[in-house]
Amino acid sequence: MSSISANDLKTRGVAAIEAALTDDSEAIISVRGKTRYVVMPIEHFHYLRECELEAALAQSNDDIAAGRFVVSTPEEHLRRIKEGDEA
Incomplete structure (x- = not known):
């Protein structure tokens, strides 16, 4: 480099x-x-950004497949955030 x-x-x-x-x-x-x-160059930056987004999508898909998610209402979600509860 x-x-x-x-x-x-x-x-x-x-x-x-x-x-x-x-x-x-x-x-x-x-x-x-x-x-x-x-x-x-901006093209290389865009390529790296796309790789980063694809990695985040793959991680999200892995979390869903492993059951690492919570289904809740917006109000329940905000309550968990305020209480510092991760799950």
């Missing part, structure tokens, strides 16, 4: 990001020698 210093980003701007992303799908931005941020 490519790396861009904050100073390089300050002086070169978006050109530094574009150069870093020519061979990689992500680039790290370091500030004072510490990695702080990651930049990526």
